[in-house]
Amino acid sequence: MSGTRPSAPGAGRAPLVLVLPGAIAAVLLVLPLITLVATTPWRDLPDQLGSTVVHQALWLSLETSLLTVALCAVLGTPLAWLLARVEFPGRSLLRAAVAVPLVLPPVVAGVALLSALGRSGVLGRPLLDGFGLTLPYTTPAVVIAHTFVAMPFFVLSVEGALRTAGERFDVVAATLGATRWTTFRRVTLPLALPGLVAGGVLAWARSLGEFGATITFAGNYPGTTQTMPSLIYTELQADRGAAQSLSMILLAVSILVLAALRQRWLRPL
Amino acid sequence: MTSRALEAPGLDARLHVPDRLDASLTAAAGDVVAVIGPNGAGKSTLLGALAGIVPAIGSVEVGGRSWTDPVVPVRDRGVGLVFQDQSLFPHLCARENVAFGLRTRGVPRAEARARADQWLDRLGVGELASRRPDQLSGGQAQRVAIARALAPEPALLLLDEPFAGLDVGVATSLRLELARHLAAFDGVAVLVTHDALDALTLADRVVVLEDGEVVQDGTPADVAARPRTAHVARLVGLNVVTQGGQLRAFSPVAVTVSPGRPHGSARNCWHAEVAGVAPHGEALRVLARADDGPELIADVTPASAIELGLAPGQPVWMSVKETSVDTYTMRP
Structure with a gap:
């Protein structure tokens, strides 16, 4: 077979200064995943899947991550539209602020959420005094923490899609008598759909793996706030094998969803 | 067909866009006005200002109704715009593209679709109704775009170089057909073109723009015989x-x-x-x-x-x- 494939002459061999670091990077990225799969005690996996704690954590993770994506879509899409289409004072400042949680250490995000929504927080205290509502260490707190860290991925992805699609078709729709709301529903949103899906996947992945902000703001209570990452962390203190099995489950779920979406939606990614 | 005499007020516009346009344009209902001039003369700016998508100072009156005092938003102006690149909604089929302007004006879905089909038939692309824009040739897409602009029965039809970018043969047959539709159109049509042939075959009046100003306004025959600018002289x-x-x-x-x-x-x-x-x-x-x-x-x-x-x-x-x-x- 060798020699039958045409190759462009003159480009020359790939230089070692690029090949060597490139290879090290590839090993660093791939090796831990391989060892994770290879050293997992597969025989224990059925038992793990059967345990109530794992069930609860798995379902809580799926439930909260899907709720997070829904919340991102319902709240984040309008925010992305405002950032992409409406001129208002402080727009660039707001865009920068929206991106901050991307680089914020998750633990800091959790502390920030406590300062706002904790029992003695700026919003949390009036909520407690006025309505008897407490958020920290509840399932809604998990969703709020996840949304806080995942929303920027969604908003920036959708805003990018809205900017790429441009305002041209919005103008066309206006000349055809469409109000801004009709234009948004029938033109802007359908054209930005790939961006919405990509943003949704990013937000979902971020939510599924969220640990730091969740454990800080929502705690680690089985059944109410213990998501898969929190459970893995807990198991790691006691039984490394169990932690590894749970990690395998999480890895499998992530890859499955990513593969399913890639078929239809993620070709541009 | 309503009588043109009854709709005598057609278009009366005086528009000023700083550094780009300072022009007046009047036309009777039923008129087809060709706007010609070199690149950068302000032709597309004039169309945009008439439609309300380019900010302009001045007045626009169409069919006796002012669009500028008070300001009428783009969506309520009743303009039909045909773009050089068609600008069909890529996610909608030809039928839904044409029905769009009817739906926004409250026509029920089934009726809007039926009327869209009629318009596509009239433009000779009825059998392509369920195709998406990326499955249409340039000429077919421009026919759909013209149907989309005409379907809501606009008071003012604006065509921005509708034949540019089409094959010569396609442009020729579309030009002949457009002439037929423009003759049946009650409102005012403004056609921007850089092709003397368009102006001479389709228009009742020719307006020559240069540096944002009207330098000549007359019948096609007059402008062709006695051009006032080197650009038009070269065109004809x-x-x-x-x-x-x-x-x-x-x-x-x-x-x-x-x-x-x-x-x-x-x-x-x-x-x-x-x-x-x-x-x-x-x-x-x-x-x-x-x-x-x-x-x-x-x-x-x-x-x-x-x-x-x-x-x-x-x-x-x-x-x-x-x-x-x-x-x-x-x-x-």
Whole structure:
């Protein structure tokens, strides 16, 4: 077979200064995943899947991550539209602020959420005094923490899609008598759909793996706030094998969803 | 078909866009006005300002109703816009594209679709109703775009270079069909084009824009015979020179090219340098730049071109008989 494939002459061999670091990077990225799969005690996996704690954590993770994506879509899409289409004072400042949680250490995000929504927080205290509502260490707190860290991925992805699609078709729709709301529903949103899906996947992945902000703001209570990452962390203190099995489950779920979406939606990614 | 006399107020617009446009445009209902001019003359700006998508100062009145006092938003203006690149909604099929403007005006879905189908039939693309824009050729897409603009029965139809980018054959047949639809259209149609043929075949009136100002406004025949700008002269294939505050137009066929100075009036005689020679029908068209300014074109037979040995850079004399020159004033 060798020699039958045409190759462009003159480009020359790939230089070692690029090949060597490139290879090290590839090993660093791939090796831990391989060892994770290879050293997992597969025989224990059925038992793990059967345990109530794992069930609860798995379902809580799926439930909260899907709720997070829904919340991102319902709240984040309008925010992305405002950032992409409406001129208002402080727009660039707001865009920068929206991106901050991307680089914020998750633990800091959790502390920030406590300062706002904790029992003695700026919003949390009036909520407690006025309505008897407490958020920290509840399932809604998990969703709020996840949304806080995942929303920027969604908003920036959708805003990018809205900017790429441009305002041209919005103008066309206006000349055809469409109000801004009709234009948004029938033109802007359908054209930005790939961006919405990509943003949704990013937000979902971020939510599924969220640990730091969740454990800080929502705690680690089985059944109410213990998501898969929190459970893995807990198991790691006691039984490394169990932690590894749970990690395998999480890895499998992530890859499955990513593969399913890639078929239809993620070709541009 | 409503009587044109009843709808006498057509279009009355005075528009100013800083640094780009300062023009007035009036037309009776049923008129087709062609706007021609060089690139950057403000043609598309004029269309955008009429539609309300380019911010402008001034007044626009259509069918006796003011669009500027108070300001009427784009969506309520009742304009139909046909874009050079069609701008069909890529996620909607041809039928839904055409039905869009009906749906936004409250026509029920089934009726909007039925009317969209009728319009697609009228434009000869009825069988393509369920295709998406990326499954249509340029000519088919432009037909859908014209159907989309006409379906909501706009008071003002604006066409921005609708034939640009189409194959010559496709453009020719579409031009003929558009002429038919424009004749049946009650409102005012404004057609921006850089093609003299569009202006001469489709329009009742031709408005020439240059540097954002109207420099000529007349019937197609008048503008073609007595162009006031070098740009239009070139478009319609005439020589136009300015002499003594007057414009003098003559056909390139009437121009004689000779190596030596010909006899006759000095004002009809130019010493020039050949800039280029290209086939033009059965003849060869010679483009030459006169020593004192104007660019001139002359049609010569291939035989005389060989005899003269015409080549770029060669000095020649170009002359025209006084009887072949049409003299007119610069301003009407």
